[in-house]
Amino acid sequence: MASTSEAQSLCLDAWEVEDHIYNASEFESDEENENQPIKDELHEPNEAQGEDDTEKASEDINQEVFLAPHVGMLFDSMDEAYDYYNQYAYKKGFSVRKGAIKKSEKDGNVIARRLHCSKEGYREERFKKTEGNKKRHRGETRCGCKAKLLVNKNFDGTWVVSMFVEEHNHVLATLRKCHLLPSHRKISESQKGMIDKMRQSGIRTNLMMNYFSQESQGSRNVGFIELDARNYMRTRRKIEFSVGDSQRLLNYLNEMQIKNPHFFYAIQLDDDGKLASIFWSDARCRMDYSYFGDVVCLDPTYGTNKYAMPFVPIVGVNHHLQTVLFGCALIFDETEYSFVWVLEKWLQAMKGSHPKVIMTDQDSAISGAIAKVLPCTIHRYCLWHIFQNAKRHLGRLFTRGSKFGQDLSYCVRSPETIEDFEKKWNELLTKYDVNENDWMLRMYRKRQHWFRVYLHEFFCADMCTTQRSESINKFFKGFLSRKMLLLEFVQGVQNALIRRREKEIEADFKMKNMQPSLLLHMPIEEEASKLYTPAIFAKFQEELLGSLRYKCEKIEENGNIASYKCWIPEKQVRLVQMCSESSFFVRCSCCKFEFAGFLCRHILKVFIVANVDKIPREYMLNRWTRDAKCGKILMKKVKKFKKIAILI
Numbered sequence: 001m002a003s004t005s006e007a008q009s010l011c012l013d014a015w016e017v018e019d020h021i022y023n024a025s026e027f028e029s030d031e032e033n034e035n036q037p038i039k040d041e042l043h044e045p046n047e048a049q050g051e052d053d054t055e056k057a058s059e060d061i062n063q064e065v066f067l068a069p070h071v072g073m074l075f076d077s078m079d080e081a082y083d084y085y086n087q088y089a090y091k092k093g094f095s096v097r098k099g100a101i102k103k104s105e106k107d108g109n110v111i112a113r114r115l116h117c118s119k120e121g122y123r124e125e126r127f128k129k130t131e132g133n134k135k136r137h138r139g140e141t142r143c144g145c146k147a148k149l150l151v152n153k154n155f156d157g158t159w160v161v162s163m164f165v166e167e168h169n170h171v172l173a174t175l176r177k178c179h180l181l182p183s184h185r186k187i188s189e190s191q192k193g194m195i196d197k198m199r200q201s202g203i204r205t206n207l208m209m210n211y212f213s214q215e216s217q218g219s220r221n222v223g224f225i226e227l228d229a230r231n232y233m234r235t236r237r238k239i240e241f242s243v244g245d246s247q248r249l250l251n252y253l254n255e256m257q258i259k260n261p262h263f264f265y266a267i268q269l270d271d272d273g274k275l276a277s278i279f280w281s282d283a284r285c286r287m288d289y290s291y292f293g294d295v296v297c298l299d300p301t302y303g304t305n306k307y308a309m310p311f312v313p314i315v316g317v318n319h320h321l322q323t324v325l326f327g328c329a330l331i332f333d334e335t336e337y338s339f340v341w342v343l344e345k346w347l348q349a350m351k352g353s354h355p356k357v358i359m360t361d362q363d364s365a366i367s368g369a370i371a372k373v374l375p376c377t378i379h380r381y382c383l384w385h386i387f388q389n390a391k392r393h394l395g396r397l398f399t400r401g402s403k404f405g406q407d408l409s410y411c412v413r414s415p416e417t418i419e420d421f422e423k424k425w426n427e428l429l430t431k432y433d434v435n436e437n438d439w440m441l442r443m444y445r446k447r448q449h450w451f452r453v454y455l456h457e458f459f460c461a462d463m464c465t466t467q468r469s470e471s472i473n474k475f476f477k478g479f480l481s482r483k484m485l486l487l488e489f490v491q492g493v494q495n496a497l498i499r500r501r502e503k504e505i506e507a508d509f510k511m512k513n514m515q516p517s518l519l520l521h522m523p524i525e526e527e528a529s530k531l532y533t534p535a536i537f538a539k540f541q542e543e544l545l546g547s548l549r550y551k552c553e554k555i556e557e558n559g560n561i562a563s564y565k566c567w568i569p570e571k572q573v574r575l576v577q578m579c580s581e582s583s584f585f586v587r588c589s590c591c592k593f594e595f596a597g598f599l600c601r602h603i604l605k606v607f608i609v610a611n612v613d614k615i616p617r618e619y620m621l622n623r624w625t626r627d628a629k630c631g632k633i634l635m636k637k638v639k640k641f642k643k644i645a646i647l648i
Contacts, residue, residue, distance in 0.1 A: 069149055073161040078113055081151045081159050085115050086183050093172030094118065094147070095181035110153070112162075117147040118182060119170055145169050176220070185224045187232055195229055196236070200491055203478075205229055246275040249486040253280065262286065264349040268341055270332070277309075277338060279345040280490070281327030284501065289326045289350050291629055292316045295461040296326060297359040298366065299472050300334055301385065310334050311480070311489070312342055315472055317461050319628040320507040321535040323471045325497055326350070330489065339369035347373065357460055361385035362446060378458050381450035383412065386443070393439035397432055404432055413452050414572070416589050421453045455595075461623070462539070462596035475500060510534065511626060520544065523613040524604070531615075536598060536624040543592075546601040552609045561585075564609070566602040574602040584616045597621040 068088060075081040082098070089096045099114030122142050150163035178184060187195070191212070198208050209226045213219045250267070257263045262283035270276040293316060300312045313328040327346050331338040347354070357378045360366045362385065370379050390398070390408065397404035411428050415421035425444070429435045448454045479496040480489060516529045516537050528540045549568050556563040560579055567573040579585035587593075592600030599607075599619055607613075622628055 068166060069161050069164050071161050071164055075151070075159045075161075076157075078110070078151065078153075078159055081113075081149075081161070082115060085149045089117075090178050090181075090184050091175075093174060093178055093181075094145075094168060096183040099148070112150070112152045115149040115151070117145040117168060119143050119145040119168075120148065143170050179220045179223075180225065185228055187224045187228055191223070192232065195232060199233055199236075200488070201479075201495055205233070245486045249275075249278070249490060252487055252490065256282070264327075266345040266348070268332070275486075276332040277329060277341060278486075279327060279329040279342055279349075281346070281349045282494075282497070284497075285324075285326050286349055288318065288324045289316070289353070292318050292324060292461075292623060293326060293350065293353060293355055294459065294623070295357045295359070295463055296355045297382070297463065297472070299360070299382070300331075300339075300363070300366065301361055312339075313472060313476070313493075314346060315475070317463055318504065319533045319536065319624055319626075320504060320511075321462075322500070322504055322507065323475050324504075325475070325493075325500070328493060330486070334363065334365055336365040336368040336372075339366050340372055343369055343373040357458055359460075359463065362389070362443075362449070367449075378455070379449055380455055380458075380460065381446070383450065386450055389439070394434070394437070397434070407431070412450070415451075415453045416456075416572075416591075418453055421447075421451060456591040457594050459597060460595055462598075507533075507535070516541075524607065524615060527614055531620060531625050532598075533624065533626055533628075539596075540598050543599065543601040544604050547605040547608065550601065550605045552605045554609075562610075564606045566605050574600075576602050576606045578603075578606055578610065580610065580612075584618065586616075586619070593619060597624055 069085060075084065082096070086096045095118040097116050097118040097120065099116045099120070101110050101114075102112035103109060104111045119142050122144055123140060145168050146165050147168045148163070148165050149161060151159045152162045153159055173181060194212075195208060198211075205226055208229060209219075209222070212222045216222045219225075253263075253265045257265070260283050263280070264282075264286065265278065265280040267275060267279075268277040296314055296316050298312060298314050300310050309330040309332065311328065311330055314326045315323050316326055318324045327349060329342045329345075331342060354374055354377055357380055358370060358374060359380045359382055360370070362381045367379065370377065387405070387408075390405075394404070407428055411421070411424045415424055429440065434440050443450070476493070476496050479492040479499075481492075484492060511534055514534070516534050518525055518529060519541060522544070525541065525544055528544075529537050532540055550566045551568065553565050554562055555565045562578050562580070564576040564578070565573055566576060575589045577585075577587050586603055586606070588600050588602045590600050590602060592598075593603070598621070599615065
C-alpha cells in the first residue's frame, strides 16, 4: 500500500464522492465483468438467522481485525485495490463484482474503476427477454444493493479510494458460507493441472471434489466448488476443440505410431473429406490376438462418444479368463458398410488371421458384414442381448410371477439334440400362447446362431455370452463417458487398457508365486494344478468335485470303445464314450470340452471308474495353460508386424 497524502490533491479527473448516480456514457464495459459468474450465488434469505453464538463471535473478531476501506486509502495498483476489497468482502459476507471503468481521453489508459457488491443493480431487460426461451431459468440474484468502492489513478501511478459505500440492503452470508460466494472462488494453477490429469484418467467430477476436500481438510478450504470445476473443464474442451478435435486425434495417433511402429490405425473419410470412422489396435492387442484370437466378441452396443459415434470394441478372453482387447473402432453409423470397413481393417491389423467364432448381437447389419468378411467364421449371438430384446418384445411375459424367462433359458441351454430342442420349443410356444408372435418367429429362423444345441460342438472358450457382455462394461467402466471428445475417448480406452494389463501382470505374478490348494489330492488334480492357470484350475477342480456326486455305469462295450451312463437323481443323464487304445478318444453328450476346452465332470467320473489318472494331452488345450504365452510364436508374430497407417 502506498503512503498516504492529502486526498484533495489526488482526485483530479475522478468522480465526486457524493455522486451516487452512474453516467453510463462515461464508462466502457469491462470484459472481466462479463466473465464474472453471478448466476450461482448461494445466498439464502435468512441464512444469518439461526447460526450459533460461537460462529457470530468469531465473525465479529475477524471483522475487527481486518480494517474496512476508507476514502483516501492508497494502493500500488488496481489489482491490489480489488484484492483488498475482496478480502474485506469475505469477512463481511458478500461477493465483489468488477464494474465499469473510465479511460483517459489522452492515451486511453484506465484511470478509474468501480467495484460493487455482486447484488448491485438489477438484471437488464434484454437478458430477461432471452431468459424466457431457456429450458432452465436462472433465479434473480441482484437486488439493487448500493455498496461499492470507487478507485482513481493518481499522476504518480498509485490508486486512491474516492468513494466507499458500506451499507448493504440484503442479508450477508455467514463466515461458514462465504467460501461459496463467486468472488471468493478461484481454481489455482496447480489445481487446474490436477483436474486435467484426473479428467484424462476418467475420474468423475464428484470424486475430484472429494479428493480436493480431503487434501484441504474440508470443502471450505478447497477454494472452489464442483460447479467451478465443471465450468473449467468445459472451457478447456472448447479451447481444445478450437484446435480441431479430429486433427488433435490424428496427431495423437501419429505420435503413438512413432513411439511404437507396431501401433496400427486406419481412418475413413466421408465425401466431404471429414473424419467418418476410425479403427486402432496397439502392438499388445495384436500380440494377444495371436494367442487368444480363436474366439472374439464384437459389441457395438456399449455406448457412444460426444459426437454420438458408436463405439465398437473387439475383445476376447485370455488364459486367466480376463477380458483382453484386440482392437476397437468409432464408426459413423451402425450400417453394414461401416461394419464391413471395421472388420476389414481389423483383419488387416491381424495379418488376415480369421477367428473361429465371433459373438455379436443379432443386428442384421453386423450379420451381413460378418457373412461378407468372415464367411468361414462361426457367428454366434449374444444371449444377454437376446434376453434384453425378449423383455422389450414380450414384456407381458416377464411380469412378476411368470416363469417365461426361466423356461426360455432352459429351452436354450438344456437340449442335447435337435429333436429334443424342437419338442421343448413347441411346448414353450404353446404354454405361453406365442405361436404367432413375430419376434419369436424371427428368432426361431435364426436359431442356428444362438441355441446351444446348434453350437455346442464349436469351441467358445467357455465364453458365456451374458458374462462377457457384462465384462466388457466392466472393462471400460470409469474410463469412458458419452461427453468425451474424440481424443479424450481414445485416451480413455488406452487408460483402460493400461489398467487391465496391470491386472494380467498381477495374475501372472500370483500364478508363479502361489500354488493352488488341492482338495482331493488325486493324481489328476495334482497334474491339473501344475499345468492350468489358477483360474482354469478352479473350474477344473469344480468339475472334479462335482464328479463325485455322480453314479457311473458301463452300458455297452464294442471292441475298444466303451459307453458309460452318468447320472444323479433328478438330473439329466449324460452319455460318455471312451476309446482307451493307442488313439485315445473320449466324448460326452454335454459337449463341455468341445465348448469350454476343459473336461466335464461326467468324463472325469468315467476316468475315476476306468482308473485314468492323467489328463490326455489331446484334452489339455495350450491356451488354458501356464505356458499359453510362451514359445517362439511371440517372436514370429512380432517380427511380422509392420508400421502401418491407413487412410481410406
